[in-house]
Each structure stands twice: as structure tokens, then as C-alpha cells.
Amino acid sequence: MALVAAVRLPAASRWALPPLIRLRAPVAPKVPGTFGATAASERALDNPALAIAPDALRALQSGRGTRALAPLAALRASPRGPLLILRVEEGQIIAQAASVERTKEVVAALATLPDDERPRVLLEPAPGDIADASGPPEPRAGELESLKPVYIQAGLRHGIDWRVLAAINVVETNLGTNVNTSYAGAVGWMQFMPATWRAYGVDASGDGIADPYDPHDAIESAANYLEASGARRDIRRALYAYNHAWWYVDKVLRIATTMR
Numbered sequence: 692m693a694l695v696a697a698v699r700l701p702a703a704s705r706w707a708l709p710p711l712i713r714l715r716a717p718v719a720p721k722v723p724g725t726f727g728a729t730a731a732s733e734r735a736l737d738n739p740a741l742a743i744a745p746d747a748l749r750a751l752q753s754g755r756g757t758r759a760l761a762p763l764a765a766l767r768a769s770p771r772g773p774l775l776i777l778r779v780e781e782g783q784i785i786a787q788a789a790s791v792e793r794t795k796e797v798v799a800a801l802a803t804l805p806d807d808e809r810p811r812v813l814l815e816p817a818p819g820d821i822a823d824a825s826g827p828p829e830p831r832a833g834e835l836e837s838l839k840p841v842y843i844q845a846g847l848r849h850g851i852d853w854r855v856l857a858a859i860n861v862v863e864t865n866l867g868t869n870v871n872t873s874y875a876g877a878v879g880w881m882q883f884m885p886a887t888w889r890a891y892g893v894d895a896s897g898d899g900i901a902d903p904y905d906p907h908d909a910i911e912s913a914a915n916y917l918e919a920s921g922a923r924r925d926i927r928r929a930l931y932a933y934n935h936a937w938w939y940v941d942k943v944l945r946i947a948t949t950m951r
Contacts, residue, residue, distance in 0.1 A: 708817040709794050711777075714784040715811035716758035731761035740766045742773040750779040759784040762801060762810045769796055787817060792848065830906045832867035835950075841910050845895070849914035850923040854950035856910055858943045859933065867906055879903025881913040891916040 735741065736751060741763060743751070750756055756779035763784075766774065772789025774797055779785070788794040794814075801810060831837045835857065842853035842860075857866075863882040864870050872878050876885065883892065883903050892901040895911035902908050913933075922929035930940040 709788045709791050710814045711817050712774075712784075712786045712788070712794065712797065713813040713815065714759045714762070714786060715813075716782065717762070717806075717808055717810055731764040732757035734764040735760045735766075738764060738766060740768040740773060741776055743776040744778065747776045747778050747784075751776075755779050756782050756784050758782070759810060762804055762808055766797065766800055769793055771796065790848075791844075830867075832870075832906075833865070835866060838866060838906065838910075841907055845911045845914040848911070849918035851914045851917050852926075852947065854947040855917075855926060855930075855943065856914055857950050858946035859913060859930075860910065861946055862939070862943055870904060880906050880909035883909070883912065883916075887916065888912065891919065 732751065736743070736748075747756075751760055759779075759782060760776070763774070771793040774793065775787045775789065777785045777787055786797075788797055798812065798814075801812060804810075829837065830841050838857065838860070839853065842856040845851070846853040846856055859881060860866050863877075864880055867880045870878075870880055873882055877883060878885065878888070880903065888901075888903055892903065892908065892912045893915055894901045894908055896902075896905050896907040898905075900908075901912070903912070917926075917929045917933065920929040920932035927940050927944070930943055931937065934940075
């Protein structure tokens with residue numbers, strides 16, 4: 692069965708590790724025989740968007756799995772990292788992206804290929820993924836352990852120490868246990884002013900809605916705002932942009948040092 696363009700991945704926070712991507716050759720090659728696929732696979736071997744493991748490279752150079760590799764010839768490089776070609780199994784390519792976000796990019800790119808060039812795709816949990824297909828537990832207000840995967844993933848995407856995000860959450864709403872609108876009008880888990888939310892709010896849960904009362908969305912948006920405020924260079928000034936008070940900056944960083 693060919694890949695369907697409407698393929699959706701679970702929300703990023705539901706995966707402990709990026710899933711494996713199993714690629715099978717298109718049902719019908721564009722050109723009878725192997726010439727077209729061979730030329731494309733040769734281009735794929737030189738594609739900087741791919742990182743090919745030594746054993747997989749030897750298998751591909753011997754002619755195994757070339758038709759399954761061919762659709763990756765035009766895959767574009769991404770700042771979210773390469774697509775790792777792990778191995779070749781019975782003519783199939785087993786790959787894994789460097790992040791869940793990159794997995795989504797790869798699947799979306801493959802979905803745009805013409806029908807006769809589009810591989811068949813199967814996503815499956817990575818071996819050792821402690822979350823298996825169901826992912827880590829849902830984040831719960833007041834429970835740091837259930838929220839930690841959300842902080843970690845948002846922090847990795849935006850260059851923010853997860854403990855800083857957790858500390859902001861503690862200061863703002865006590866880990867989501869008090870999400871009442873503030874006297875200044877700030878809302879949600881991470882207490883965004885409405886105008887700031889409109890500028891930096893993102894849908895991290897994958898439900899199509901950027902919701903400040905959704906912990907996935909709120910934490911991701913806080914990381915997004917901090918990065919835009921220069922957190923990769925100066926976390927103190929980024930925190931000051933978040934809340935214009937140096938006592939606030941000191942308090943957040945002090946609490947962050949206690950997070951485990």
C-alpha cells in the first residue's frame with residue numbers, strides 16, 4: 692500500500708524516541724527495469740541530508756535496497772538533523788530521524804512524491820523506547836515527573852535547559868496547579884500576555900490549536916519565546932524579557948538549580 696499524504700504522527704511529546712521509518716520500494720517503478728532507480732539511489736548515496744551507517748552503505752553499494760533508497764535522493768537537508776540510514780533488511784531501508792520534528796519533515800516530503808516514485812512507509816517505535824507506542828504518561832498539573840518529558844523536548848528544540856522551563860512553570864502557576872488569569876491579564880500554564888501569545892504561541896500537541904491552557908503548547912511556546920529573546924546567548928536577558936524584573940530572573944534560576 693502506498694504512503695498516504697494524510698499520514699499523521701502522534702504529538703511530539705508522546706514519543707520518547709523518534710520512531711523508526713521503514714521504507715519499501717514503490718509499487719511500480721517509474722521506468723521499467725532498474726536504471727531510473729539506480730541513478731536515483733546513486734544520488735541518494737551522496738545526499739548530505741542522509742547519514743548512512745557503514746553496514747548499510749556496504750549493502751546499498753552491493754545493490755541491496757537501492758529501489759527503497761531512491762526516493763530519498765531529493766530529500767533536503769534540515770537544521771533538525773540528518774536522516775540516519777541504519778540498515779537494509781530484505782530490500783527495505785530502516786531509517787531514523789534525529790528528532791520527531793525531522794521525522795515529520797521526512798514523511799511530509801515523501802508524501803509529495805508522484806505515486807510511481809513514492810515509497811511505502813511504516814512507522815514503528817524504536818527499540819528501547821521505554822514509552823513504546825503509547826509514549827510517556829500524560830502531563831499532570833503539579834507532577835514534575837510527568838511534565839519533565841515536555842520540558843526536555845521543548846528545551847532541546849529551542850536551546851533551553853529544561854530546568855529553566857520547569858522553574859518558570861513553578862513560579863508562574865506552581866506546575867499548572869493555578870492557571871487563573873493574573874491581575875495583569877496573563878493566561879495559561881506559563882502565564883502569557885494575550886499579545887505575546889499571539890506572536891509566539893505554537894501548537895505542540897498536534898491537535899491543530901495553540902492553547903495556553905494545554906501544557907504541551909504552553910511550555911513549547913515559552914521555550915519558543917525565550918529562544919526568540921536570545922536565550923541561546925544570554926539566558927538572564929531572555930528571562931528578563933519574559934518578565935521585566937531582575938528578582939524574577941534570579942528566582943527562576945535559583946529554582947532551576949534545585950530541579951532533578
